[in-house]
Amino acid sequence: MLHRGIIAEPGLQQQGAPLALGVIIPVLNEAENVRPLLAKLEQALGAVAWEAIFVDDDSRDGTGDIVRSLAREDPRVRIIQRVGRRGLSSAVIEGMLASAAPVLAVIDGDLQHDERLLPRLYDAVMAGADIAVASRYTGGGGVGDWSAGRHRASRLATRLAQTLTATPLSDPMSGFFAISRAAFDRALPRLSGGGFKILLDLVASSPHPLAIAELPYRFRARQAGASKLDSRVMLDYALLLIEKTLGRFVPIRLILFLAVGALGVLPNLATLGLLLGCGMRFAAAQTIAVIVAMSCNFALNNALTYRDRRLTGWRFVTGLVSYGLVCSVGAAANVGVGTLMSGAHERWWIAGIAGALVGAMWNFGASSLLTWRK
Numbered sequence: 001m002l003h004r005g006i007i008a009e010p011g012l013q014q015q016g017a018p019l020a021l022g023v024i025i026p027v028l029n030e031a032e033n034v035r036p037l038l039a040k041l042e043q044a045l046g047a048v049a050w051e052a053i054f055v056d057d058d059s060r061d062g063t064g065d066i067v068r069s070l071a072r073e074d075p076r077v078r079i080i081q082r083v084g085r086r087g088l089s090s091a092v093i094e095g096m097l098a099s100a101a102p103v104l105a106v107i108d109g110d111l112q113h114d115e116r117l118l119p120r121l122y123d124a125v126m127a128g129a130d131i132a133v134a135s136r137y138t139g140g141g142g143v144g145d146w147s148a149g150r151h152r153a154s155r156l157a158t159r160l161a162q163t164l165t166a167t168p169l170s171d172p173m174s175g176f177f178a179i180s181r182a183a184f185d186r187a188l189p190r191l192s193g194g195g196f197k198i199l200l201d202l203v204a205s206s207p208h209p210l211a212i213a214e215l216p217y218r219f220r221a222r223q224a225g226a227s228k229l230d231s232r233v234m235l236d237y238a239l240l241l242i243e244k245t246l247g248r249f250v251p252i253r254l255i256l257f258l259a260v261g262a263l264g265v266l267p268n269l270a271t272l273g274l275l276l277g278c279g280m281r282f283a284a285a286q287t288i289a290v291i292v293a294m295s296c297n298f299a300l301n302n303a304l305t306y307r308d309r310r311l312t313g314w315r316f317v318t319g320l321v322s323y324g325l326v327c328s329v330g331a332a333a334n335v336g337v338g339t340l341m342s343g344a345h346e347r348w349w350i351a352g353i354a355g356a357l358v359g360a361m362w363n364f365g366a367s368s369l370l371t372w373r374k
């Protein structure tokens, strides 16, 4: 038996046994699920000395109060309540940081994960795995009553992750796993912490390949509450994949900024075409088209590239003005460098690209310092 010093009889945990397992439970509006989940944990974990840390992003349905009332009765239960914050991955990371246990497990707070697997995940880590993952896509696993659409989307996201990050996991999107404290500590400095997929983040952020154990399980249907998976979660997932692939070489912000800049061609040409069609002179039409494209770029960068520093209300307006000024200087630098290079008998397109690059780098650097100041 692995749980030394602990009476190995289900439901009987020796007083004062050293903490063995920290169970991290991210919760957002799971009021009806908290109490049954704790009862199930108690049943399943039996002899393992565990603690449960609920990480609640200020749920509106009283989840936090319910956890607190349970915690008053049972000192193994704790809560981290985050105010004005959202995000599954960062919730899990902060929960793990708050536990001193040598093995850390994550389980959803909505009863969709089969808690009876927890002791086996724990045992696998104690037996030497860095990380033990409950997988829906390995022999005997499954996804319960998912719709065909959700099933397909999940398979696609899984395959994307496997291809791009070369992860050996059969279910990199699983939110149900146990990890050794040592493996967590090694990945910690490089974690991106954004988005929904903490397992993929941990594995892709580990400096060494991890020893992985996989156990099949069937995802249960939700009984109460609603899924928080939405389009923002999907966007966050795409960003995590970019960060863990291209982001190793180029900062993710720069990649996004350049992509948004390249996309700016579309509103530019669309506006230009429209205004020329209305009979406007080219110079006037192009001036307006550039202003429209720049405003679109500002809004997109504000929503995507700098979503963590997003400007709202009046600051959106002043931000737009400062972005406009920054980009005007960038445009002048672009023309200046391009002209200089073509004067030095460089081929026209090399001069053009050089000018655009210098302009873009200026825009990126200056706008991050002036427009989206920390």
Ligand SMILES: Nc1nc2c(ncn2[C@@H]2O[C@H](COP(=O)(O)OP(=O)(O)O)[C@@H](O)[C@H]2O)c(=O)[nH]1
Binding pocket: 026, 027, 028, 029, 030, 055, 056, 057, 086, 087, 088, 091, 107, 108, 109, 110, 112, 175, 226, 227, 228, 229
């Ligand atoms: N603290 C916190 N928990 C979250 C957040 N988003 C989802 N959760 C919790 O994470 C678990 C999985 O979320 P869920 O919406 O059920 O995802 P699904 O099972 O993939 O549909 C549930 O326990 C949610 O309450 C969040 O932003 N913050």
Ligand SMILES: [Mg+2]
Binding pocket: 108, 110, 112, 222, 227
């Ligand atoms: Mg769920």
